[in-house]
Amino acid sequence: MSIASTNRLTPYLFLAPAGLVLAFALFYPICYMIYASFLDWNPSQRIGEADFVGLRNYFKLFGDDAFRESMGVTLKFAAVVVTIEMFLGVGLALLLDRNIRGMSVLRTLFILPMMIAPIVVGLMWRYMYHPTVGIFNKTLKSWGYEGIPWLSDGSWAFASVVIADVWQWTPFIFILSLAALQSLPSSALEASKIDGATGWQQIIYIKLPLMLPVLIVTLLLRLIDSFKVLEVILVMTNGGPGLSTEILSLRINRTASEFRELGEAAAMSNLLLIVLLILTFTMFIYNKAQEVRAARMRAAEEEA
Amino acid sequence: MSTQTYDRQNPAFYALLIALVVMAIGPIYLMLVTSLKLNVDIMSDSSSLLFMPTLRNYETALCDFLWYEPEHLRRCDPTFGRALTNSLIIGLVSTAITLVIGTMAAYALVRFRFMGRDVVSIWTLMMRMVPPAVLLVPVFGIWTFQFGIDGTRGGIILVYVALNLPFVIWILQSFIVQVPIQLEEAARMDGAGPFQVFFLVVLPLIKPGIAAASIFTFRVAWNEFLLANALADRNSRTVPVTIVNSLTEFDIDWGVIMATGMLLAIPPIIFTFVASRQIITGMTAGAVKG
Known part of the structure; x- marks a missing residue:
């Protein structure tokens, strides 16, 4: 009896600590945030003292030009960054998928930018973009050109931030697509070679279609992460000049700590979370669909 | 591993590889070099390759843990x-x-x-x-x-x-x-x-x-x-x-x-x-x- 009851309890005992932490430190705060987004709340008040204002925070946000601009910057940043990184990452993977010495060293070096603290990445790039001591302008000046206002002009600042993110995250896509490439069935490639397919034909008709499931998941993962970027931009430009690089996470931080409007910041966090939830669900449903399809194909093979 | 053979590639391919490696770790290298420079060297316009590496910046940052007192510091910031x-x-x-x-x-x-x-x-x-x-x-x-x-x-x-x-x-x-x-x-x-x-x-x-x-x-x-x-x-x-x-x-x-x-x-x-x-x-x- 006692053995049977411990056995029945075991899974819950194993799950309990993680469940408790997640419930108190992750799930509860998120619910709290959803509630807080309906309050007029500043940091010196306890939440019970804040006034309930219904949807006012949301209406205020949609009427707020700065918020709309920040939303636009976020979407533009995510779209530009992910597009460039996908092209570069997949391209490099196709190019470097060869049997060469030192590939593992190369991969190790490529992970470095992702492992280093985003704060430090921002620091390095801010230094390199520096108008007088930075390497870019120093080089330009030594070649006799004018220096570029990397971080002090709106559109240049956006480009600079994009470049830094591309530097940091292209390796992620490169490594995932390389792994996908190397797990492709060699029979298909050999068959196409015998049929006389050129390198390009192999890429377009065989490699890319077979990699597609992985590429779509990679794209969604990267897209989700690109909405989380914060520290690099914070260090480089702090959202400026003007609002040209102020992505949503930065705006949340500023609304909470500078403008002291916790309710509004919570409303923004909510909107960001909804966007991310939609993306995550897309990914989840896509994964499930793939699994179902694979299972059906396996079943069909067994029947045949 | 020693028996594994590798394909030969043309030189342009290796040039590309080197360029990629430089791009990937260049900024990190630059940070390392800068951390070993005195501010005079960082500000100077001359070539960044010739300078005396110094650990002084690290001494400033870590002065709390050092067993000696770095002579360039007037006061240790912990x-x-x-x-x-x-x-x-x-x-x-x-x-x-x-x-x-x-x-x-x-x-x-x-x-x-x-x-x-x-x-x-x-x-x-x-x-x-x-x-x-x-x-x-x-x-x-x-x-x-x-x-x-x-x-x-x-x-x-x-x-x-x-x-x-x-x-x-x-x-x-x-x-x-x-x-x-x-x-x-x-x-x-x-x-x-x-x-x-x-x-x-x-x-x-x-x-x-x-x-x-x-x-x-x-x-x-x-x-x-x-x-x-x-x-x-x-x-x-x-x-x-x-x-x-x-x-x-x-x-x-x-x-x-x-x-x-x-x-x-x-x-x-x-x-x-x-x-x-x-x-x-x-x-x-x-x-x-x-």
């Missing part, structure tokens, strides 16, 4: 030393806690069939997507007014454990699935209880997974800025927070700040070189099957 201690404690403790309770949860999710397993899996996957910025407001409010643990290391550790758990559970699941169930059954036949099976049979078999998970966890705790900034007070600030704080001043001391940046970057760099294979496994798990 901010960075304190932050480094905080970062180490917070990183190590939160990694340890996350791994212990994360592996247990992952094991339960994989091995025991009980109601709601699928639901839990979906939830962990969704929680993985929550960005720290979204947690900023509620965590600040709850930690300050309800739990009363703002400004303590414990408070920061709790956030990091919660933030990392979903990913750790998710990644360890894929490793635990591969442990043959026969092994566990054999151990149970020999009279081992569920906890013994877990600690003595399963844990040793999933060491690579644990290595990957601990690197990712430590990295998040070590690198995170936003939540630490909101929660920490003067005595519990972590390194990223002090770096950003020293940046807001107008006159940036590039040499010292690059030295602190380098110190913050060194642990992840070491992990990368020691365990790149595990890191790649962790990164590709889930997206690439097999």
Whole structure:
């Protein structure tokens, strides 16, 4: 009896600590945030003292030009960054998928930018973009050109931030697509070679279609992460000049700590979370669909 | 490995490889070089290759830990030393806690069939997507007014454990699935209880997974800025927070700040070189099957 009851309890005992932490430190705060987004709340008040204002925070946000601009910057940043990184990452993977010495060293070096603290990445790039001591302008000046206002002009600042993110995250896509490439069935490639397919034909008709499931998941993962970027931009430009690089996470931080409007910041966090939830669900449903399809194909093979 | 043959490539290919490597590690190298320079050398227009490397910036940053007094310093500023201690404690403790309770949860999710397993899996996957910025407001409010643990290391550790758990559970699941169930059954036949099976049979078999998970966890705790900034007070600030704080001043001391940046970057760099294979496994798990 006692053995049977411990056995029945075991899974819950194993799950309990993680469940408790997640419930108190992750799930509860998120619910709290959803509630807080309906309050007029500043940091010196306890939440019970804040006034309930219904949807006012949301209406205020949609009427707020700065918020709309920040939303636009976020979407533009995510779209530009992910597009460039996908092209570069997949391209490099196709190019470097060869049997060469030192590939593992190369991969190790490529992970470095992702492992280093985003704060430090921002620091390095801010230094390199520096108008007088930075390497870019120093080089330009030594070649006799004018220096570029990397971080002090709106559109240049956006480009600079994009470049830094591309530097940091292209390796992620490169490594995932390389792994996908190397797990492709060699029979298909050999068959196409015998049929006389050129390198390009192999890429377009065989490699890319077979990699597609992985590429779509990679794209969604990267897209989700690109909405989380914060520290690099914070260090480089702090959202400026003007609002040209102020992505949503930065705006949340500023609304909470500078403008002291916790309710509004919570409303923004909510909107960001909804966007991310939609993306995550897309990914989840896509994964499930793939699994179902694979299972059906396996079943069909067994029947045949 | 020595018997493996490699294809010959044309020189342009190697040129491209070298260019890529330079691009990937150039900025890091530049940071290292700058951290070894005096401000006079950083500001000068002349070629950046000729300078006397000096450890002076590191001495300034770490003056708290030195057994001698660097002669160029009039007064030792303990901010960075304190932050480094905080970062180490917070990183190590939160990694340890996350791994212990994360592996247990992952094991339960994989091995025991009980109601709601699928639901839990979906939830962990969704929680993985929550960005720290979204947690900023509620965590600040709850930690300050309800739990009363703002400004303590414990408070920061709790956030990091919660933030990392979903990913750790998710990644360890894929490793635990591969442990043959026969092994566990054999151990149970020999009279081992569920906890013994877990600690003595399963844990040793999933060491690579644990290595990957601990690197990712430590990295998040070590690198995170936003939540630490909101929660920490003067005595519990972590390194990223002090770096950003020293940046807001107008006159940036590039040499010292690059030295602190380098110190913050060194642990992840070491992990990368020691365990790149595990890191790649962790990164590709889930997206690439097999």
